[in-house]
Amino acid sequence: MKIVGVETHVCHARMRNWVFVKVLTDQDGLYGWGEATLEWHTRAVVAAIEDLAPLLVGEDPTRVEHLWQMMYRQHFWHGHGIVRSTAMSGVDLALWDILGKVTGLPCSKLWGGPVRDYVRTYCHLGGGRLEDFYETAADDARRFADLARQAVADGFTAFKSMAVPPTMALEGLKPIRAAEAAVAAMREAVGDSIDIMVDCHARPSPAMGLQFAKALEPYGLYFFEEPCWPESIEGLAAIARAVSTPIATGERMTHLAAFRDLFAAGGCAVCQLDLTHCGGFTEAKRIAALAEAYRIALAPHNPQGPVSTAASLEFGFSQPSYVICETVHNDVPWRQDVVSEGFVVEKEGRIVRPNQRPGLGIEINEAEVRKHPFQQEIPQRVFYSDGSVGDW
Numbered sequence: 001m002k003i004v005g006v007e008t009h010v011c012h013a014r015m016r017n018w019v020f021v022k023v024l025t026d027q028d029g030l031y032g033w034g035e036a037t038l039e040w041h042t043r044a045v046v047a048a049i050e051d052l053a054p055l056l057v058g059e060d061p062t063r064v065e066h067l068w069q070m071m072y073r074q075h076f077w078h079g080h081g082i083v084r085s086t087a088m089s090g091v092d093l094a095l096w097d098i099l100g101k102v103t104g105l106p107c108s109k110l111w112g113g114p115v116r117d118y119v120r121t122y123c124h125l126g127g128g129r130l131e132d133f134y135e136t137a138a139d140d141a142r143r144f145a146d147l148a149r150q151a152v153a154d155g156f157t158a159f160k161s162m163a164v165p166p167t168m169a170l171e172g173l174k175p176i177r178a179a180e181a182a183v184a185a186m187r188e189a190v191g192d193s194i195d196i197m198v199d200c201h202a203r204p205s206p207a208m209g210l211q212f213a214k215a216l217e218p219y220g221l222y223f224f225e226e227p228c229w230p231e232s233i234e235g236l237a238a239i240a241r242a243v244s245t246p247i248a249t250g251e252r253m254t255h256l257a258a259f260r261d262l263f264a265a266g267g268c269a270v271c272q273l274d275l276t277h278c279g280g281f282t283e284a285k286r287i288a289a290l291a292e293a294y295r296i297a298l299a300p301h302n303p304q305g306p307v308s309t310a311a312s313l314e315f316g317f318s319q320p321s322y323v324i325c326e327t328v329h330n331d332v333p334w335r336q337d338v339v340s341e342g343f344v345v346e347k348e349g350r351i352v353r354p355n356q357r358p359g360l361g362i363e364i365n366e367a368e369v370r371k372h373p374f375q376q377e378i379p380q381r382v383f384y385s386d387g388s389v390g391d392w
């Protein structure tokens with residue numbers, strides 16, 4: 001069996017262009033789907049996949065680790081820059097999809113699963129609708145409470161919010177109080193049996209992240225995400241030591257050694273590896289094994305498209321330390337039109353039972369994808385009050 005082509009299918013989904021990767025084989029009807037979505041870098045990723053294709057065409061698609069090694073180590077430059085690691089991840093997911101189809105097994109079964117009866121999912125406030133999740137002002141506590149109630153009404157037992165506003169490297173009490181009021185309003189709205197997460201988007205400096213973490217500690221967050229730049233492992237570790245709230249990070253890390261440094265420093269209690277950025281399933285399995293040694297929970301980052309979600313779920317059914325899967329369901333109204341899924345989301349509790357189909361268990365509707373061709377992503381920019389550049 002041989003790989004005969006690697007295609008990319010770009011689908012514009014408002015904030016992101018979903019980059020679906022299709023690896024074709026010389027066997028009739030046998031191909032695999034992956035995803036390599038990297039917002040604001042769509043054309044670069046598509047081109048990077050083109051650059052990888054000569055390493056793949058003519059090779060046996062079932063030698064997944066061998067092909068991963070080629071993609072990562074050949075061409076001289078190791079494949080851990082974000083563009084190439086995303087491109088590689090998309091191909092790697094598609095190769096495992098092919099292997100699942102060849103063996104007739106869901107991916108999770110290839111790795112000894114399922115290890116659980118269901119995977120729990122959580123949503124973004126507003127279900128991933130750009131305006132609700134990213135643009136609700138941190139000082140609008142009432143809106144946070146309304147969106148929190150809506151998430152619970154939609155069946156979720158856990159949700160994530162962006163209740164921490166952008167701050168300069170040092171600011172006073174006002175943003176801290178705003179975040180505190182927003183989280184207090186959400187807790188008041190949904191009670192103690194619902195899990196609330198706050199994502200700082202790595203906006204704060206370590207000093208500000210520590211203040212936010214301390215202020216929000218009494219509200220019992222399920223986890224507190226990216227409280228400072230991921231490059232500042234010492235900052236993450238200092239915040240993690242200072243509060244009982246579990247610190248989550250890892251969505252921007254692209255290779256095993258980066259996770260090794262993070263874990264060894266005590267930088268997180270929750271590892272948010274992203275299957276579409278971290279090197280695909282092949283590298284994710286190594287990262288998960290390393291996390292296991294530290295008893296660090298896995299909660300993959302997954303705000304992307306439907307192949308990414310299927311991959312995150314398959315991974316969850318194979319990993320004992322996996323606790324919850326990030327999902328979006330309301331980013332575009334036609335989300336379900338582009339995919340047929342092998343798993344079912346139970347509305348009550350938003351849990352997912354194991355996929356029974358081979359591989360990732362999905363089929364992408366290419367005709368639907370073609371209805372949403374590439375468009376430049378909506379710009380998201382942050383400036384502080386003095387006009388200097390902030391982090392989105």
Ligand SMILES: [Mg+2]
Pocket residue numbers: 199201225226251301
């Ligand atoms: Mg995040």
